[in-house]
Every structure is written in C-alpha cells, then in structure tokens.
Amino acid sequence: MSDYKPLPWQLPVIKDKRRVLLLAGAAGGGKSRVAAEKIHLYLMKYPGATGLVLRKTYASMLNSTVLFLQNEIIGENSGVKHLGYQQRFQYPNGSILAYGGMANAQQREAIRGVGAKGGIDIAWLEEATQFVESDFNEVLFRLRGRAAPWRQVLLTTNPGGPFHWINSRLIVGGGAILYESKAADNIHNPDDYMDTMQRTTGVDRQRLLLGRWANAENQVYEMWERTTHVTEEADFVKGGGEVYWGVDDGYVGEIDEDTGYFKQNSHPRVFLIGQQRNGVMNIFAESYEVKMKQEEHIAKVLDLGYPTPEWAAVDSSSASLRGDVHDGQWGDRRWSIQTHGKPPRVDDSIREMRDWLLPDKNGVVRMRVHPRCRNLIMEMETYSRKPNTGEPAKEFDHGPDAARYLIWPLRHWV
Ligand SMILES: Nc1ncnc2c1ncn2[C@@H]1O[C@H](COP(=O)(O)OP(=O)(O)O)[C@@H](O)[C@H]1O
Numbered sequence: 001m002s003d004y005k006p007l008p009w010q011l012p013v014i015k016d017k018r019r020v021l022l023l024a025g026a027a028g029g030g031k032s033r034v035a036a037e038k039i040h041l042y043l044m045k046y047p048g049a050t051g052l053v054l055r056k057t058y059a060s061m062l063n064s065t066v067l068f069l070q071n072e073i074i075g076e077n078s079g080v081k082h083l084g085y086q087q088r089f090q091y092p093n094g095s096i097l098a099y100g101g102m103a104n105a106q107q108r109e110a111i112r113g114v115g116a117k118g119g120i121d122i123a124w125l126e127e128a129t130q131f132v133e134s135d136f137n138e139v140l141f142r143l144r145g146r147a148a149p150w151r152q153v154l155l156t157t158n159p160g161g162p163f164h165w166i167n168s169r170l171i172v173g174g175g176a177i178l179y180e181s182k183a184a185d186n187i188h189n190p191d192d193y194m195d196t197m198q199r200t201t202g203v204d205r206q207r208l209l210l211g212r213w214a215n216a217e218n219q220v221y222e223m224w225e226r227t228t229h230v231t232e233e234a235d236f237v238k239g240g241g242e243v244y245w246g247v248d249d250g251y252v253g254e255i256d257e258d259t260g261y262f263k264q265n266s267h268p269r270v271f272l273i274g275q276q277r278n279g280v281m282n283i284f285a286e287s288y289e290v291k292m293k294q295e296e297h298i299a300k301v302l303d304l305g306y307p308t309p310e311w312a313a314v315d316s317s318s319a320s321l322r323g324d325v326h327d328g329q330w331g332d333r334r335w336s337i338q339t340h341g342k343p344p345r346v347d348d349s350i351r352e353m354r355d356w357l358l359p360d361k362n363g364v365v366r367m368r369v370h371p372r373c374r375n376l377i378m379e380m381e382t383y384s385r386k387p388n389t390g391e392p393a394k395e396f397d398h399g400p401d402a403a404r405y406l407i408w409p410l411r412h413w414v
C-alpha cells in the first residue's frame with residue numbers, strides 16, 4: 001500500500017534491476033513483504049506489464065499469498081481488480097499480476113498461458129526452497145517481457161539444506177544477487193516474535209533463527225566446508241599415487257525419491273576410493289548400495305576401472321565382507337586385495353580425521369573429495385552428535401566412517 005516504507009535492507013532490493021535476486025536468510029526479516037511491494041510498484045509503474053507470483057502449490061498460494069497481496073500490498077484504493085476465476089489481479093494501466101502453483105501438470109498448465117505472447121516481465125517465487133530447479137528454469141526462460149527496460153525474478157526463502165539447488169547454484173554458484181536478512185533487521189515484528197524464535201531448536205534453529213543452509217547442528221566434522229574440501233582437483237590421476245579403499249558394511253535401506261539420497265534409517269554398504277598424492281588423501285569415487293550381495297558389490301567397484309587398491313580398510317565387525325574383499329570372485333572375475341580392519345577406537349580416529357580436514361595456516365587441507373561423491377558429501381555435512389549424550393548419532397555415518405577407516409592405516413599401521 002502507499003504507506004509502505006522500506007526497511008534499510010529492503011531499499012537496495014527495491015532499487016536493484018538485475019535479473020535474479022535471491023532474498024534469503026532467517027525468518028521474519030521482511031523478505032516476502034519487499035518482494036510483494038516491489039512487484040506491485042513495478043506493475044503500477046510500467047503499463048501493460050505481466051507479473052507472475054508462484055508458490056509450489058496452488059493451495060498455499062490461495063490460502064496465504066493471495067490474501068497477503070490483497071490485504072497488505074494492493075489494498076482497496078489502488079483500482080486493482082481481483083479476477084479470481086482467472087487467477088490474476090488486473091491493474092488500471094493494463095498490467096496484470098497472475099498467480100498460481102507448480103505442483104502438478106494441471107497447475108503448470110494454468111500458469112503457462114500467462115505472458116504466452118509477450119513473455120513475463122517480473123516474477124516472484126515465494127518459499128522458493130519448495131520448487132525444483134526445473135521450475136526455476138522454466139520461469140527464467142519465460143522472462144522476456146518488453147513492458148519495461150528491465151526484467152527480474154525474485155526468489156524469497158528461508159534456508160534449506162546445504163545441498164539444496166538454491167544454495168549450490170544461486171548462492172555458492174553465484175547465480176543470483178543475494179540479499180540476506182534476519183528477524184532483527186525488521187522493526188515491525190511483534191515483541192514476542194524474537195522470544196519465540198530464540199526457543200527453536202535443531203534444524204529449525206539453524207535455518208529460521210540463524211539463517212544457515214544447514215542440515216544439522218553438532219556436526220561431527222564442523223570444519224567441513226564444501227568450498228574447501230570438495231574439488232575437481234581430487235580426481236584420480238593416473239600414476240599420481242597409491243590407491244586405497246575404505247569400506248563400511250551395510251545392507252538395508254532405500255532412497256528417498258524426493259531428495260535422491262538414502263533415507264535417514266538406511267544402512268548402505270559404502271566403498272570409497274582414494275588416492276594419496278603429496279600427503280593429501282583425494283577421495284575420488286564412491287559406491288553406495290543397499291540390498292546388493294557383497295561379492296557383486298566388490299566386482300562393481302572394481303569395474304569402475306580404477307587400479308586395484310594397495311589395500312582396503314574394511315569394517316572389521318563384518319568378517320565375511322573383509323574375507324570377500326581379501327579374496328573373492330563374482331562370475332568370471334577374481335580378486336585378491338590386502339585388507340586392514342577398522343581403527344581400534346572411534347574417538348581417536350574421529351580426531352585423526354578432523355586433523356586431516358582442518359586447514360593448516362596456509363588453508364591447505366589433507367583430505368579432499370571429488371564432487372561426484374555426492375552421498376559422501378551430503379553425509380559429511382549431516383553426520384552429527386546427539387545433543388543429549390554428545391555421542392555421534394548412528395545415521396548418515398556410513399561414508400564418514402569409510403573415510404575414517406581409509407585414512408587411519410596411513411599413519412598408524414603402514
Ligand atoms: N517495511 C515494512 N513495513 C511494514 N511492515 C513490514 C515491512 N517489512 C516487513 N514487514 C512486516 O513484517 C512481517 C514479517 O515480514 P515478512 O516479509 O513476512 O518476513 P519474511 O518473509 O522474511 O519471513 C510481516 O508482517 C510484514 O508485513
């Protein structure tokens with residue numbers, strides 16, 4: 001409405017004409033408000049412009065965002081008409097603000113007609129972590145309106161997990177201009193809001209209060225940084241150094257179709273392949289499987305085509321797996337690989353691993369992981385200690401354990 005006065009952090013957002021703006025951070029900072037105000041200002045300023053507001057589901061759009069637009073942003077005296085049956089607001093200057101969801105084919109179809117001829121001028125993806133990357137791509141592709149000299153997609157969201165495409169593509173990858181805000185930046189929150197927020201715990205606390213793209217607090221390897229430890233440079237180099245395996249046994253579990261990762265209660269069997277070069281352990285391949293016979297799995301890892309390892313450090317609570325790695329066969333394939341057991345004490349080897357991960361004074365780390373090891377990377381960021389006992393939780397520990405086995409013999413047994 002006309003009485004809107006931007007907060008100090010919102011003002012540069014209003015002025016910014018670049019193509020993709022991401023408004024992220026903790027809850028309550030005023031992200032949604034400034035995005036809504038901006039889109040409304042744009043449509044009033046540029047006659048005949050087409051705006052599109054999206055939420056993942058049409059129901060959430062109707063039940064909250066449309067009401068918010070109507071009551072808090074557009075108001076009654078603006079001359080804007082709400083044409084509910086057409087999923088749009090009609091402005092007196094010929095601009096329109098269409099809205100919808102992208103949850104299924106029907107919802108997508110309903111918004112595809114928007115800007116069908118001239119394209120879209122401005123778009124807003126509200127609660128953007130709910131969208132998949134292809135939703136965003138589709139909106140970007142349609143952003144070719146000509147009603148104004150500039151076009152824009154605004155995304156507003158609280159943080160998700162570290163592997164969310166918004167974090168990897170738009171924040172880490174630099175695909176958007178980032179504006180971060182938190183509740184303390186917004187004087188319009190009710191007094192008790194901060195108190196309520198302070199009481200949140202766990203992942204909610206990390207994301208909604210602290211604004212972190214995090215899966216966990218009490219991370220076992222909190223020094224893990226994707227920008228430091230994950231690199232293409234960790235790839236296998238022919239003749240570059242000895243190759244080793246770290247192996248953690250497992251059998252049951254399943255993949256979560258939504259995330260593409262194993263579910264929390266899964267116990268995949270994990271093989272990690274690393275190459276030591278100049279004192280650095282480069283983990284360049286992983287193999288996570290459930291419900292696969294161990295001989296078949298070993299053969300599958302050998303079939304990746306890398307050199308047979310110097311030795312394999314194997315979860316020794318599984319004597320039969322260690323035996324099969326040492327000497328086994330699958331079909332016509334036979335192998336014989338020297339093995340080590342796992343480290344004697346969990347605490348000592350976690351400390352050892354932390355030491356390898358910790359950057360030295362030049363920022364150099366001694367363990368690096370290739371980006372293709374996506375399960376290992378996700379687990380390194382998720383594996384955490386139980387808040388009550390401080391013990392490492394027995395979930396998302398499979399890859400981190402295999403990595404722990406892999407490095408221990410290098411200093412202690414070999
Ligand atoms: N500049 C402003 N003037 C008045 N109220 C504001 C302003 N910015 C935000 N608010 C209000 O503060 C509350 C929280 O803002 P909101 O945009 O919902 O936060 P976020 O989307 O970051 O969680 C809302 O009620 C919103 O209308």
Ligand SMILES: [Mg+2]
Pocket residue numbers: 031032033156
């Ligand atoms: Mg919001």
